[in-house]
Amino acid sequence: MSVQNIALRLAISRLGFLKFSEKKLLEKKLDTISRLALLSIDDLSYIIGRVIHTKLWMPEHIERQAETDLKLMTTFHTDVLFYDDPFWPPLLNEIYDPPYALFYRGSAAILSAPCAAVVGTRRPTGRGMRSAKQLGFELAQAGFTVVSGLALGIDACAHxxxxxxxxxxxxxxxxxxxxxxxxxxxxxxxxxxxxxxxISEYAPGTGAEKWHFPQRNRIISALSLVTVIVEAPAGSGALITADFALEQNRELCFHSCALDYTEGPAVNLLRTKKQMRQVSNYIADGACVVSDARDVIAQLTAERSEKKETGLRL
Structure with missing residues (x-):
């Protein structure tokens, strides 16, 4: 891939007000970042096929920003995968509005292995911390790439x-x-x-914003065949991940210690109190309860057998 093409794609990846399909369309219509920098908001709206209202379109800064991104990637040993890369995690292509790019440090090859997400509250009990660490260890030993969000609490223990x-x-x-x-x-x-x-869908130098985390959670579940929740209060980010897993037709499990977690509801501005589902609601709706990696693997095996019997693609 040429430097010009990478620069164009880096610039498009920063256009968070566009959907994945719109980013692909924009890329198809242009061949250089210089052409992108010449577009007005009306030009952009015409190409995309809908009227765009945003203050984030600043074409005068696009080329300089791409140069900065490339420098930061070199400085922090960060690489990037785009949606059509041979190493792109295939499960991401199955979800609504997948990321256009993934910036990463380390080995992206592990994302093509079977992945299992282990997530939960930032304020776990001692039992929850021990359970998350043990589950992360067992799943990794079994050949899964354990996916989580590097937050305090359950995420850190799972990692x-x-x-x-x-x-x-x-x-x-x-x-x-x-x-x-x-x-x-x-x-x-x-x-x-x-x-x-x-990994992140956000370019180097991007700070953590509250609205980034629900977006991050959809990637955690999308990468994973199964998402295991280890202790989570009502309305928490971990349960947002659970919702994404269900929407994405992924397997959802709750660790047995989640059933005894008694912390009060988390404050979550993205949901009203009426929308705050608790762990018990998911269990009542059919989510399974697991105690270790063997249970998780058994649940996945049973799910695959069921899909095979019904003729669904695995």
Whole structure:
């Protein structure tokens, strides 16, 4: 891929007000970043086929921003996968509005292995922390890439366990060069040193914003055959990930310790109280309960057998 083509794609990847299909269309219509920089908002609307209202379109800065992105990628040893790359995780193509690009540090090859997400609250109990670490270790030992969000609490424990057992991938709500919280930087280094990877759909230098995390959560579940929730209060980000897993037709499980988690509802501005489902609601709707990696693998095996019997694609 030429430098010009990479620059154009980097610029398009930053257009967060466009859908995945619109980014692909824009790329198809243009051949250089210079042509993109000449477009007015009306030109952009005409190409996309809908009227775009945004203050984020600043074509005068596009070429300089792409140059900055390339420099930051070199500085922080960050690479990028685009949607048509041979190493693009195939499961991402199955979801609504997938990411256009993934920036990563480490080995992106582990994303093509079977992945299992392990997520949960930032305020876990001691039992929850031990369970997440053990589950991460067991799933990694079984050959899964353990996917989580590198947040405090359950996420960090799942990553730490997986580092000891195999491979793990951390999906960030900031650029792949920016690890937050800072206290998890040592864990991030351990992930990379053990052959794992840190990924984000956000370009290098992008800070963590609240609205990035639901977007990040959809990638965590999309990459994974199964999502396991280990302790999560009502309305939490972990349960947003659970919702994404269901929407994406992925397997959803809850660790047995989630049934006893008694912390009050998390404050979540993205949902009203009426919309805040609790763990018990998911169990009542058919989500399975697991205690270890053997249970998770057994559930996946049963799900695959059922799909095979009904003629669905695995």
């Amino acid at each position: 730490a366990g997986a580092v000891g057992g195999g491979k793990t991938a951390a999906v960030l709500g900031s650029g792949a060069d920016t690890v937050t919280p800072v206290s998890n930087k040592r864990l991030a280094e351990a992930i990379l040193n053990s052959g794992g990877c840190i």
